[in-house]
Amino acid sequence: MTAQQTPARRGPRQVVVRAMSVFSAFGAGVEPLLDAVAGGTPGFGPVERFDVGRRRAKVAAAAPGSPDLVGELARVIDEACDFDRSTTRLFLAVHGDPALARSPGSASTEAFAARIAGECGFAGVRAYTSACVAASTAVADAAALIARGRAERIVVAAGYLVEPDQYALFDAGRALAVDGRVRPFSAGRGGLLLGDAVGAVVLEAAGSAEPLARIAGWGRGGDAYHVCKPRPDGLGLARAITDALDRGRCQVCDLGYINAHGSGTKQSDAAETAALYAALGDAAAKIPVSSTKSVHGQALEAGALLELIVTIAALRSGRLPVNAGFLAPDDDCRLDLVLAPAPAAATGAHALTLNVAFGGANTALLIGAP
Amino acid sequence: MSATSTVRQAAVGTTVVAEARWPESDHDQTPPPLPGFIVSSFSPIAAEAAARCLSRRATATDAASPRTTAVIIASARGDLHSAAHVAHAVDTGAPLGPLLFFQSVPNAVAGHIAARWHLTGPVVCVADRASALEAAALLIEDGDADEALVLHAEQDHAHAVLLRATPPQSPGGRS
Numbered sequence: 001m002t003a004q005q006t007p008a009r010r011g012p013r014q015v016v017v018r019a020m021s022v023f024s025a026f027g028a029g030v031e032p033l034l035d036a037v038a039g040g041t042p043g044f045g046p047v048e049r050f051d052v053g054r055r056r057a058k059v060a061a062a063a064p065g066s067p068d069l070v071g072e073l074a075r076v077i078d079e080a081c082d083f084d085r086s087t088t089r090l091f092l093a094v095h096g097d098p099a100l101a102r103s104p105g106s107a108s109t110e111a112f113a114a115r116i117a118g119e120c121g122f123a124g125v126r127a128y129t130s131a132c133v134a135a136s137t138a139v140a141d142a143a144a145l146i147a148r149g150r151a152e153r154i155v156v157a158a159g160y161l162v163e164p165d166q167y168a169l170f171d172a173g174r175a176l177a178v179d180g181r182v183r184p185f186s187a188g189r190g191g192l193l194l195g196d197a198v199g200a201v202v203l204e205a206a207g208s209a210e211p212l213a214r215i216a217g218w219g220r221g222g223d224a225y226h227v228c229k230p231r232p233d234g235l236g237l238a239r240a241i242t243d244a245l246d247r248g249r250c251q252v253c254d255l256g257y258i259n260a261h262g263s264g265t266k267q268s269d270a271a272e273t274a275a276l277y278a279a280l281g282d283a284a285a286k287i288p289v290s291s292t293k294s295v296h297g298q299a300l301e302a303g304a305l306l307e308l309i310v311t312i313a314a315l316r317s318g319r320l321p322v323n324a325g326f327l328a329p330d331d332d333c334r335l336d337l338v339l340a341p342a343p344a345a346a347t348g349a350h351a352l353t354l355n356v357a358f359g360g361a362n363t364a365l366l367i368g369a370p
Numbered sequence: 371m372s373a374t375s376t377v378r379q380a381a382v383g384t385t386v387v388a389e390a391r392w393p394e395s396d397h398d399q400t401p402p403p404l405p406g407f408i409v410s411s412f413s414p415i416a417a418e419a420a421a422r423c424l425s426r427r428a429t430a431t432d433a434a435s436p437r438t439t440a441v442i443i444a445s446a447r448g449d450l451h452s453a454a455h456v457a458h459a460v461d462t463g464a465p466l467g468p469l470l471f472f473q474s475v476p477n478a479v480a481g482h483i484a485a486r487w488h489l490t491g492p493v494v495c496v497a498d499r500a501s502a503l504e505a506a507a508l509l510i511e512d513g514d515a516d517e518a519l520v521l522h523a524e525q526d527h528a529h530a531v532l533l534r535a536t537p538p539q540s541p542g543g544r545s
């Protein structure tokens with residue numbers, strides 16, 4: 001078979017997810033998040049954390065109160081990591097030091113990440129700031145290192161809590177949905193909404209312990225098209241999907257679910273649909289797809305980790321996440337959207353989770369049952 | 371720039387095939403403007419260092435065969451002037467222009483560089499140069515890219531290197 005003749009382009013070891021922990025608009029824990037996405041229950045509500053009186057949009061998927069990013073990162077890391085971390089590296093996806101913009105003399109993202117790694121007892125840290133693919137890039141790099149035997153275990157953590165600066169920027173860019181709902185792949189979609197996410201996953205080489213899932217494959221590709229607009233034919237994302245499937249030795253017919261990036265913006269959803277057809281052919285019309293941003297919002301640098309955790313939880317539970325907010329079909333987005341709570345099919349032991357970002361950055365992670 | 375210092379900046383298994391900085395001389399006072407980027411010199415300086423580096427590639431190496439090039443940006447503080455401008459506007463209630471949205475993350479200038487030079491490899495942003503070099507080496511080793519533009523950019527300076535896999539040493543060749 002062709003797949004067996006292709007060089008592996010990865011190290012030989014299998015990479016698994018040993019543990020995961022999350023905080024979202026639905027509070028602490030995977031179960032409340034899974035219940036929300038599988039039930040199609042959006043977590044959007046009026047923003048009370050800061051003043052949005054001057055903004056066009058008024059809602060976000062934010063947890064009550066004003067949770068502290070450092071405190072939540074430490075909590076999810078502690079919950080996921082029941083081991084001595086003194087020989088383990090932390091890969092941390094964040095926008096930057098939250099204090100940086102207002103105290104420029106004393107802070108850096110590098111120092112912020114080092115502080116969290118030090119407080120949590122890690123041997124070292126690498127901080128990722130690649131916008132909406134920061135966390136998936138961290139997972140891909142960690143998986144590649146573990147597969148090659150360069151690391152036994154890496155913890156990937158990520159955090160974004162809805163705050164006034166990014167909210168103002170997205171609002172000024174007219175990227176936020178003023179109707180208060182995210183409607184991925186739907187006619188009448190009007191943009192994205194921000195959401196909280198802090199998460200941690202423990203990646204390690206497959207061993208004797210029963211894991212939650214496998215990181216079966218990963219792929220990255222660039223659009224080389226525009227500062228922020230997606231390439232309309234989706235070929236950068238298509239290359240990422242193809243690489244992830246090749247690395248996982250996965251056939252298209254083995255895919256049971258795709259957690260799409262699905263930002264809810266007109267151009268991006270159409271480009272992502274084109275990418276799915278370019279990579280998967282006509283099968284793209286038959287594989288269940290949803291964007292859970294319609295439920296938990298867009299968590300920027302932490303979004304890809306939130307969606308990885310959702311995808312793993314869905315795969316394990318057999319419950320397909322719902323593409324909420326749908327109004328009517330769009331000819332540019334002809335996909336088999338999950339529009340109501342549904343069990344996963346018995347076939348299709350793999351799932352893809354896709355992310356795209358400014359700069360034409362695209363990632364695909366292929367998740368396999370353990 | 372000495373050859374020794376250049377070699378030190380390459381990751382294990384890779385070789386620097388082109389290199390550039392901003393500033394490189396006293397003539398480098400104001401970087402060429404970058405359409406669509408306002409308020410801050412971060413992205414214009416990063417783009418200029420990248421342009422110089424990639425231009426030197428064309429004359430120094432074989433440009434005939436298409437290559438997949440990753441764009442990796444390392445920055446400890448990112449676009450600090452833009453971030454401070456946004457924070458001040460939010461705190462004082464001043465209006466924000468839509469262009470600031472587009473340059474709010476380091477990916478933005480990476481996207482400009484990738485589009486300008488048709489670089490179709492992965493786009494990665496990290497907070498330190500050592501991590502960027504390590505990430506570049508692994509992307510090349512795993513075949514995600516044939517080469518990597520590693521751009522260390524801060525508010526007033528930038529350093530770009532183009533990395534490729536070190537060719538296998540021929541038997542009896544010089545060390």
